Amino acid sequence: MRFRTRSYPFAPPEGLRRPEPRKHVIIIGAGPVGLAAALELSNHGIECVVLDDNNTVAVGSRAICWSKRSLEILDRLGIGDKAVAKGVVWKVGRTFHGDTELFNFDLLPEKGHKRPAFINLQQYYVEEFLIEAASTRPDIDLRFQNRLFDAVHHDEYVEVAVETPDGTYRLETEYLIACDGAGSTLRGLLGLEFAGELFEERFLIADIEMEADFPSERRFWFEPTFHSGQSALLHKQPDNIYRIDLQLGWDADPEVECRKENVEPRIRRVVGSREFRIDWVSVYTFQCRRLSRFVHGRVIFAGDSAHVVSPFGARGGNSGLQDIDNLGWKLAAILDRRAPPGLLDSYDRERTFGADRNIAHSTRTTKFMTPADGIERTFRDQLLKLARHAPFARAWINSGRLSTPCVYPGIRDDAPDLPISARPGSVAPDAPQRQSWLLDQFGGMVVIAGIGIDPPALPGSRPLHVEINAFVRQRYLGQGRKAVYLVRPDQVIAGRWLRTSDDELRSAIKEVYEGKR
């Protein structure tokens, strides 16, 4: 069934009639990142207001590849099952040079994970599911057609001015989260600018509806015969929608390239004689840039408002959700007076680190896909030739290194004999348990996970007995027989010990809320 965009109603806010009480949190933007922020705060019992200038979900598929980590986050937001049920599950990618397949990769070859490596699901579905979930939470106040047009930062609060169809009003909030995308109004109002690289290469992006038997795989072509000298990417989405990205060159005219008479022949060369209908077309260039800081006093930036990358690697929407995963529990702990405001420094430190990783990956991919004339092109073209003959060279072919969460540096207390997959700073690996999955039992608050050890019940944490099985042994114990893991509310490992004491754990829990681990 084809997606039908619905309009969400405008409800005149109280602020149009009388001043409203100061809010804990206002979120600008009801895209996937803003809505995720609202739900994550709600999970922690924090009320918030979401302001969006529009009254519909995204037009066009936009972000479509949602990573395993994002699905784990969406699980905690209450829409994981719905997203996986609707999405197209995939884990295999194939890379071609011309018409020859150079190699393929399996992103999740091992069993014992609740969620797949990736699903493809149009952003409009994710937004609709998140809006449905948010609408059931009394502590989330969703306000459509409420456009931010001014923001003033005071010592104790931020004051925002909002325009609606019925007039303007002002609101005060302790914290303001900017989730208003790459063209962030709030970034402009604060006079903040991105730093980084802009790329001139233009790409055509088209969603087409078509009956076809393409498997659920990512397919990438360097110099395909159907699109001479350029590159192309194909993804299958739900509802028989296919995403096709075609490199156009730096001198393509976006207005001309979007015309039906120009798009159709290009698509025809990709899909052959199959009937198709164009659902959405756009031409884009991209940037690999970020703000120098994501926290500016009481204003916090997340998602595309804070950092932007090229789409090859699915690092846009996924990194936005990872921002919120990192931010939500920290902001809630600050508002509940369980943590000092300085905890936000760790959001800034960890997520700018994550953004730099994403930008580095994205920049390298872009340079490989669109090499400059001269030595860059020579290297790229010779590697493509070499990869046809030599398996080792295939690892060098870069059509997008797909999104995985980074490992936050600087978290001490590691037991080096334990497996690297669960080292401090990394997201806790999933594993099956008798009744559920391990990750379903982590999150929300600090967890002391005892594996072969009775975990102590300490203030500010929840003890968890982990059942030992082959997956837990492989991912958490290695050659060891027992261990204690300290897991943050965002499921990041904050320390691990072969043996420890209650005092040591108490101190480590305190450090979690101080942003030191």
Add this chain to the structure above:
Amino acid sequence: MTAELKMNRAPPHVDELYQDLLGSFEDLSDDQKLEYAVLMLVTLSNQIGDRKVVSEAIRLCRHVVRNGP
């Protein structure tokens, strides 16, 4: 380790290595680029120090250049 095993090994951080190699050609004239490439070949061959491995690399690269994709 046999030549074949080494040739099939994919080192970690290939993207960083790739950028290092690209970057090392910066600011060289076309003539200097060829000189530099030869020097790199000799230096890396010396570092590898295994005639079987170097011979395998020579065989592979000559085959690719002569036969193309």
